Amino acid sequence: MARILQLTLNGRARSDAISENILLLDYLREFVGLTGTKTGCDGGECGACTVLINDEPRLACLTLAATVEGRRVDTVESLMSDGGLSAVQRGFHEKLGSQCGYCTPGFIMASAGLLRRNPHPTEDEIREALGSNICRCTGYVKIIEAVKYAAALHAVGVSP
Amino acid sequence: MNDIVPAHTIGDYVPLVDGPEKVSGRAKYTADFVGLGMLAGRIYRSPYSHAEILEVDVSEAAKLPGVKAIVTGADCDKGFGVLPIARTEHPLARERVRYCGEPVAAVAAIDDATAKEALRRIKLKVRELPAYHTAQAAMAPGAVDLHKHRPKNIERDVYFELGDVNAAFAEADLVREATYNCPEVCQNQMEMHAAIADYDAERDRITVHASTQVPYYVHLMLSQILGMDMSRIRVIKPYVGGGFGCRTETLNVELITALLARKARACVRTAVNREETFITHRGRPETDVRLKLGMRKDGRIAAVECECIQRGGAHSGYGVVTILYAGSMLYAIYDLHNVKYLGKRVLTNTPPCGAFRGHGTVDVRFAFESLLDDMARALNLDPFAVRRANLLPAPPTFTDNDLMVNSYGLPACLDWVERESGWKTRRGKLPKGGGVSKGSISKGLGMACSHYISGASKPVNWTGEPHATVKLKLDFDGSIVLLTGAADIGQGSSTVLVQSVAEVLGLDLSRIRVITGDSDVVPKDNGSYSSRVTFLVGNAAIDAANNLKALLIAAAARKLEAKPDEIECLGELYRAGAQDKGLTFNEVVNEALKDTGTITVTGNYSTIPESHGGKKYRGAAIGGTMGYSYSAQVVEVSVDEETGVVTVDKVWVAHDCGKALNRLSVEGQVQGSVWMGMGQAMSEETAYYDGLLVTANMLDYRVPTIQDSPPIEVGIVESNDPHGPFGAKEAGEGSLAAFLPALTNAIADATGLRFNDLPVTPDRVFATMEKRARGRKTNSGA
Numbered sequence: 001m002a003r004i005l006q007l008t009l010n011g012r013a014r015s016d017a018i019s020e021n022i023l024l025l026d027y028l029r030e031f032v033g034l035t036g037t038k039t040g041c042d043g044g045e046c047g048a049c050t051v052l053i054n055d056e057p058r059l060a061c062l063t064l065a066a067t068v069e070g071r072r073v074d075t076v077e078s079l080m081s082d083g084g085l086s087a088v089q090r091g092f093h094e095k096l097g098s099q100c101g102y103c104t105p106g107f108i109m110a111s112a113g114l115l116r117r118n119p120h121p122t123e124d125e126i127r128e129a130l131g132s133n134i135c136r137c138t139g140y141v142k143i144i145e146a147v148k149y150a151a152a153l154h155a156v157g158v159s160p
Numbered sequence: 161m162n163d164i165v166p167a168h169t170i171g172d173y174v175p176l177v178d179g180p181e182k183v184s185g186r187a188k189y190t191a192d193f194v195g196l197g198m199l200a201g202r203i204y205r206s207p208y209s210h211a212e213i214l215e216v217d218v219s220e221a222a223k224l225p226g227v228k229a230i231v232t233g234a235d236c237d238k239g240f241g242v243l244p245i246a247r248t249e250h251p252l253a254r255e256r257v258r259y260c261g262e263p264v265a266a267v268a269a270i271d272d273a274t275a276k277e278a279l280r281r282i283k284l285k286v287r288e289l290p291a292y293h294t295a296q297a298a299m300a301p302g303a304v305d306l307h308k309h310r311p312k313n314i315e316r317d318v319y320f321e322l323g324d325v326n327a328a329f330a331e332a333d334l335v336r337e338a339t340y341n342c343p344e345v346c347q348n349q350m351e352m353h354a355a356i357a358d359y360d361a362e363r364d365r366i367t368v369h370a371s372t373q374v375p376y377y378v379h380l381m382l383s384q385i386l387g388m389d390m391s392r393i394r395v396i397k398p399y400v401g402g403g404f405g406c407r408t409e410t411l412n413v414e415l416i417t418a419l420l421a422r423k424a425r426a427c428v429r430t431a432v433n434r435e436e437t438f439i440t441h442r443g444r445p446e447t448d449v450r451l452k453l454g455m456r457k458d459g460r461i462a463a464v465e466c467e468c469i470q471r472g473g474a475h476s477g478y479g480v481v482t483i484l485y486a487g488s489m490l491y492a493i494y495d496l497h498n499v500k501y502l503g504k505r506v507l508t509n510t511p512p513c514g515a516f517r518g519h520g521t522v523d524v525r526f527a528f529e530s531l532l533d534d535m536a537r538a539l540n541l542d543p544f545a546v547r548r549a550n551l552l553p554a555p556p557t558f559t560d561n562d563l564m565v566n567s568y569g570l571p572a573c574l575d576w577v578e579r580e581s582g583w584k585t586r587r588g589k590l591p592k593g594g595g596v597s598k599g600s601i602s603k604g605l606g607m608a609c610s611h612y613i614s615g616a617s618k619p620v621n622w623t624g625e626p627h628a629t630v631k632l633k634l635d636f637d638g639s640i641v642l643l644t645g646a647a648d649i650g651q652g653s654s655t656v657l658v659q660s661v662a663e664v665l666g667l668d669l670s671r672i673r674v675i676t677g678d679s680d681v682v683p684k685d686n687g688s689y690s691s692r693v694t695f696l697v698g699n700a701a702i703d704a705a706n707n708l709k710a711l712l713i714a715a716a717a718r719k720l721e722a723k724p725d726e727i728e729c730l731g732e733l734y735r736a737g738a739q740d741k742g743l744t745f746n747e748v749v750n751e752a753l754k755d756t757g758t759i760t761v762t763g764n765y766s767t768i769p770e771s772h773g774g775k776k777y778r779g780a781a782i783g784g785t786m787g788y789s790y791s792a793q794v795v796e797v798s799v800d801e802e803t804g805v806v807t808v809d810k811v812w813v814a815h816d817c818g819k820a821l822n823r824l825s826v827e828g829q830v831q832g833s834v835w836m837g838m839g840q841a842m843s844e845e846t847a848y849y850d851g852l853l854v855t856a857n858m859l860d861y862r863v864p865t866i867q868d869s870p871p872i873e874v875g876i877v878e879s880n881d882p883h884g885p886f887g888a889k890e891a892g893e894g895s896l897a898a899f900l901p902a903l904t905n906a907i908a909d910a911t912g913l914r915f916n917d918l919p920v921t922p923d924r925v926f927a928t929m930e931k932r933a934r935g936r937k938t939n940s941g942a
Contacts, residue, residue, distance in 0.1 A: 035192035036185020038401075041352050041434045043860035048350060050812035051746060076185035085183060093179040096828045100650025101182030102401025131867045134858055136350050136402050137650055139835025140866040142828055 007068050010034075010078035021105050025049045025060035028075060036076040036105045041136070047133030048115075051075050052107035057113040057129075076105035079112065081158075087153035087160050088146075089110045097146030099137035107133050111147045115160035120151060166666025166731040169659050170886050173824040177655045178399075178648065187399040188352035191431040198356070199228055201417050201430030202275035204265040204282045205439070206257035207289035209509040210306070212257055213284070216265055220281040224276035229424035232265045233241035234343025236419055237908040240381045242409035243620055244478035246315075248307060249512070250301075251385055251415035257286070257473035258306050259511050260851040261439035261772035263412050268420040277378035277674025290912060292852050293604045295448070295506040306507045308476060315472055315505040316480045318487055318776035322560045322717055323498035326462035335536050336467075339450045339629070340909040341917040342900075343522040343845035344471065345518055346443035348863060349402020353440055354431040355554045366421065367394040370414040373407040373647050373663060376693040379679055380621070381410035382418055396600070397677030400649040405515040406442040407649070408689035409477060413440065438856035442514025443846070444506075445470040447486075452725055453531050454498075454697030457697030459541045459549035461532075463498040466490060468524055472505045473512035479505045481620070481782055482513070488773070488783030490528070491559040491613040493570065493790070494550035497698050499560070516687060517836060518612060520898040526918070529608035529901030534914065543607050544578050547792075547864065553874045556882075562774025563783050565658060567878035567889065568607060569816025573792035576814035581605065581794035587909070591802045595682030598678070600802040604910025607794045608901035612894035613785035614884070617767040626764035627693075629683040630701035632661065632708050638746045640667070644675045645685025646697045651892050652825040653693040659821055660885055664705035665712075666731025667745070683762075691890030695786055696765055698885035704763025711759060768883070789880040789894035790816040793834065795902040799910045804926030808838060809872075814875035815895050819887035823876065830891040831872045837899030838846065842919050880937040 001020045006013070009032065018027060028034045028051070037060055040048030049060040052074040079086040088111045091097060098104040107130060114121055114129040121129065126147045135143060154160045181187040216232045219931070232252035241247035253262050255280065265282050298313040305315055329335055356369040366388065372378050375397045383390045400407070413432055414433035421428040432440070447470050455461035468486045472479040487501035516522075536546040552559075555568045578584065582927035583605060590603035631643040642661055648654040654674045662669050675681055685697065709729060717724040720743065722736035725793070735742025743751070752759060771782030796809045813834050820826040843862035847855045855861040882885035904915045913928050 017192075029192075030194055031671065033194060034185070035194060038189070038351075038432075041351070043859055045434070046350065075517065075811050077181075086472065087855050089183040092183045094175050096179075098174065098176075098179060098182045098825050099652070100402040100830060101178075101648075102349065103189050104191060105185050123825065127866050134350070134863055134865065136348060136404070136579055136836075136863065137830060138870045139831040139872055140840075141835075141872050143832045143866065148249055156685060 002124045003066060005065055005069060007070065008072045010074055020066055024068060027065035028060060031073060034075050034077050038102055038105055040103065047110065048103050048106040049110040050109045052109055052113050055113060055116050057110045058087065061134060069156045072123040076108055079108070083160050087158040088115065088150040090153060091150030093145035094148050095142050095146040097138065100131060103133060103135045107135065107143060112160045115154050119154055163294045164733045165853065167668045169669060170663045170664060170821050174655060174659060175823045175824065176652050177658050177669065183279060186566040189351055189401055190356060190369045190400045193356055193369060195427065196425065197421045199268040199270060199424055199426050199428045200272040200275045201420050201713065202279050202368060203263045203432065203436065204279045205600060206253065206262045206264050206284065206287060208257055208286055209260045210289040211257050211286035212289060213253060213257060215284055215285040217285065218265055221267060222279040224274065226268060226270040226280050226424060227268065227278045228267040229420050230265060231419045231423055232417065233787045234422065236385055236915060238385050238387065240385055240415060241476055242377060242478055243476065243480060244254055246480065248309070250477040251412045255676060256631055258729055259509050261853065262474065262650050263416060266416045283826055284630055291509040292419065292510060293510060293848055293851050293903060294471050296505050296510045298404060299716065306509065309838040310507055313477055313507040315507050316483050318483055318503035318779060320487065320777060321500040325463050325465060325498045325500040328498035330922050332462040333457045334455045334535055334538055335452065336531060337450070337452040338531055339448065339915055340527040342526060342528065343918060344513070345445040345516065345844045346413055346441060346838045346846055346861060347404035347406040348858065349404055349406065349863060351403030352412045352432055352437040353411060355417040356427065357431045358427040359421040359425055361425040365392045366418060367396065368414055369396045369398055370420055371455060372414070372688055373408060373649050374404040374409065374740050375647060376645060378410045378414055379414060379701050385415045386418055386422060386885060395679045395905040396796045397647050400647065403688070404517045405519060405651045405689065408515045408573045408687065409442065411440055418925045423859045427821055434858065435856040436849055438861065439511050439853055441473065441511035444516035444522065445472050449524055449527040451527045455535050455539065457539060457780040459539065459546040461496060461550050464490060464496055465500045466524060467502040469504045471505060471508050471510065473508060475511045476511040478515045479513065482515065484779040484782035486524045488561055488780065489521040490524065492563045492565055492788050493609060495552050495558055510848060511650040511853065511899045518896040519690065519835065520650045522900065523895035524902055525610050527623060529914065530904055533901065533905040533908065544574055544583065547574055547609055559647060560627050561776060561780055561783065564771045565788060566883060567787060567818060567879040567881040568790065569877040570790040572791065572877045573814035573816055575606065576877060577792045577794045577812045579838060580873065581877060583794060583811045588897050600800050602799045602910040603776055603797065604906045605794060605796050606902045606904065606906030606909055608898040608905060609792045609793065610894055610897035611788050611790045612890060613690055613783070614787040614789065614890040615785055616690045617771040617784040617786060618627040618781050619686050626766045628685065628696040628765045630657070630697060630700040630704045630763045631683050632704045632761050634708060634749060636753060638749050640672045642672055642701070644676050644697060645682045646672065646676060646693045647688040649677055651688065651824065651829060655820050655825065656694050656698060660698050660701040661705040665704055665709055665867035666729060687730050691893050694888055694890060697882055698888065699765035700763045701883050702763065703765060704761050705765060707761040710751055711761065716748045719743060719751045725753050728862060746858065764930055779798050780818065786883050787818060788887040789890045791895040791898050793895065793902040795899065795906045797903065797906040797910055799907055800913065801929060804922040804929060806842065806920060806925060808903065811872045812893050814877050815891060816877040816879050817886040817891040818881040818889035819878050821886060821888050826876055826891045830874045830895045833866065833893060833896040834899050835869060837896040840918065841900040843921060845919055898940065
């Protein structure tokens with residue numbers, strides 16, 4: 001069965017004919033072509049597909065596209081402003097919170113979601129917010145530094 | 161009036177040159193190439209551990225509309241494998257299946273749903289054979305041989321004795337022997353395996369995108385498997401989401417996808433899932449170590465006897481090399497003279513193992529550093545003093561097995577972690593649990609050391625070419641393009657190569673662009689494994705930059721009517737003496753191009769024969785490298801004596817990388833390796849039920865989360881290797897192994913309990929504590 005999906009994707013209104021059972025992850029990657037959101041597991045294990053739905057971090061691999069009807073969905077591709085990196089993106093780049101980069105979009109969206117609801121997180125709050133994202137390269141040490149740095153940039157006006 | 165100075169980044173904190181792509185989502189990994197008209201590839205896998213194939217019936221699958229090609233073992237009778245002596249694996253099983261999950265057939269269809277349905281219609285008829293899921297079972301008398309050419313399922317039996325081991329044990333003051341078990345672990349890199357093969361039927365050519373660390377080896381194996389001339393094959397390595405060794409050999413995914421594409425005469429994309437990525441495996445083998453050490457009262461090691469049995473899985477892979485590393489790398493960290501090693505690499509009905517980070521060295525190092533700790537305690541010696549009593553002679557030196565050591569920062573590593581962790585003042589004084597008033601938490605400190613190679617000095621495919629080659633292209637626009645086959649898989653190799661070229665030329669990094677991973681464009685490279693890129697390709701990049709600089713200086717000299725040796729290169733300015741207003745870089749480039757047009761230069765690097773290891777035993781070349789990295793670690797733990805939960809509070813790690821070319825990357829690599837060691841030590845292990853992998857997801861295969869992970873403080877030790885690029889050695893592997901024993905040594909310090917079997921899970925700790933408590937009760941009651 002097909003249906004029309006209307007949503008605001010990365011700030012733009014869209015209407016697409018989709019099948020009822022398509023996952024948000026497959027809709028983003030295979031249908032729209034936004035491949036920044038990554039597939040890292042067989043469902044709900046790794047956090048690589050984290051996107052923001054109405055500013056809340058959600059796993060696109062466990063979300064049916066049909067359920068985001070009328071909502072705002074933001075992927076990693078939405079963060080750059082005026083062609084420049086956002087605060088979280090700069091944090092992950094400049095502090096080496098990203099090595100191979102594959103888990104990075106998920107971590108970045110979970111971190112952006114954190115800073116949108118809590119601009120001054122403690123280290124424990126950062127650990128909690130990123131507790132369901134797996135990274136295999138960094139040991140997380142520099143990811144924590146990246147998010148702290150992003151919060152500092154955000155505090156002086158850089159969008160998260 | 162001239163303040164132009166050469167730009168310089170070596171030794172700085174430099175973000176990755178490809179970082180903006182990764183944080184913006186623009187970086188494309190293999191499965192991100194979404195194209196209309198691509199066929200979907202799917203693999204049919206054996207549900208049997210060990211069986212003779214009677215028939216693979218694909219007739220019903222072939223009738224399904226939308227199925228464009230089906231391949232089975234009948235489509236390819238060629239073997240593949242990373243070692244030229246062991247190309248015995250087939251992309252799709254022929255005659256026999258040897259592990260549960262081994263590819264048997266594959267389908268290319270118009271979409272994934274059709275491909276899945278086609279798999280359901282494939283029928284595999286077999287005659288089951290006895291299956292062996294442990295090394296012991298596979299070696300038992302009467303076991304069926306997995307491979308005809310490997311009697312008794314022994315892939316390789318290694319034996320050497322250097323020195324007089326029995327006499328040395330007889331003279332030792334203390335002799336201890338213990339056994340250790342390290343379960344199989346898997347890289348579990350974040351990007352699952354994927355391949356895209358595009359067959360050009362018009363020209364009989366094929367282009368393959370692969371998530372690999374070794375594009376050149378993939379190129380070789382595609383040629384072998386497809387029976388196609390290498391000139392008809394193009395291999396592209398896009399962004400790769402980690403490897404840690406599982407992609408240091410050609411995997412069946414890319415070979416099967418290529419077979420499908422040629423048969424379908426089309427473009428096929430195969431993106432396997434996490435379960436299949438686990439089954440493709442190439443992780444660290446389950447290893448049983450029996451270690452016997454003799455020690456003198458002063459802590460000096462008198463004799464070593466080490467027996468190592470690895471459960472290798474169903475195919476050879478790197479197996480012979482892994483079991484040799486486990487023996488040869490007993491050396492080159494401490495001054496050892498009487499060493500006996502017995503290694504057995506065993507073929508079993510489990511997925512094939514491979515070259516996991518710290519290849520071959522980790523499990524033996526765990527055993528060695530654990531036993532050293534026990535013996536230090538028995539002799540009432542400080543663990544640091546025991547290491548210091550066994551240091552290598554000042555370099556340059558050679559070990560008894562002919563390994564060349566030119567730089568040795570281990571003493572400085574020991575000093576750094578001892579000082580920073582407060583070892584002398586804190587050890588033995590941390591709180592201990594027990595009783596209601598004291599709470600249940602016992603704290604402890606443990607330490608250990610490890611080391612690793614900076615690239616194998618002899619590549620597995622010895623061709624006589626230089627070990628590494630880099631090209632630089634300089635054109636009218638004044639930009640330099642660095643062309644390298646070195647595969648950046650996230651470790652930052654492209655960044656370090658750009659830095660190296662920029663440093664020699666005194667230019668800003670922005671002048672240099674790097675192109676990697678396309679066999680049509682870049683020079684051949686053996687790939688990213690055994691920590692070879694910084695040392696070997698880095699030296700080639702320096703050589704290329706020096707060759708380019710010589711051309712630019714010659715052009716500047718001509719234009720300025722000076723001699724080349726009078727020309728001063730300041731990066732953006734070339735001048736003949738301090739009074740000369742000189743030429744800008746672009747002016748020099750314009751002059752240089754007059755001779756030849758676009759300039760391309762080559763840089764090469766070859767290892768020196770002294771680094772190639774010895775001939776004292778069969779396989780003694782394994783372990784030979786241009787430079788060893790060294791690591792020392794102190795781990796602080798809290799053990800909850802009521803629940804068995806172990807928390808790592810902090811890690812101090814010092815790593816001798818010769819020279820930190822990029823401090824940010826070195827810190828990141830060292831932290832990542834320590835943490836990966838933590839996963840192996842504390843939570844990760846594969847498990848099989850009658851050959852079926854039951855931990856093939858990230859919940860059952862327990863990777864530490866950010867909540868479980870400690871602060872890791874990194875001390876960079878710079879021993880300035882005389883051959884290393886700017887003095888550098890490897891930074892990405894050598895610190896993994898030391899974590900394992902440093903952890904168990906810390907637990908022993910906290911609780912008095914010694915864990916020789918990994919991983920140290922809460923239930924294992926709890927059970928051991930219960931056993932001890934019961935023993936105490938029994939004793940006190942008697």
